[in-house]
Amino acid sequence: MTAQPYRTKSVVDETFEAEKAQIETDMREAQSLPINEYLGFLGDYGRVLRNMADAYESHEVAHGILLRHCDAALDRIAHENDAETYGA
Structure with missing residues (x-):
């Protein structure tokens, strides 16, 4: 596996589709964690976003x-979960 070159991508015309898909997956998986682990996960996720950026x-x-x-x-x-739980 080749390492990603450091700061070589331009943001011009970038859609960030790969990163957005990973974020979506991570956030959905995080929903199943116990609250203390969920909060810790979110607290650390800023580092993950910085690495992506x-x-x-x-x-x-x-x-x-x-x-x-x-x-x-x-x-x-959260809105999806509320809709499932409360029918809203």
């Missing part, structure tokens, strides 16, 4: 995009 030349821009996607994924999953 470090592949991009504009890593701060990439980090902001990935962080917003992560927040939106958590909101969407």
Whole structure:
């Protein structure tokens, strides 16, 4: 396996599809954790997002995009769970 070159990707025209798919998977898996583990997972996930963003030349821009996607994924999953639980 070849290591990802450090900060070689441009954010211009990037859709971050691979990263967004991984975030979605991670957030869905995190939902099954006990609350203490879930909170610890979320607390550490910022490091994961930083690592993902470090592949991009504009890593701060990439980090902001990935962080917003992560927040939106958590909101969407919570809404889905509420709909299943409460029929809302």
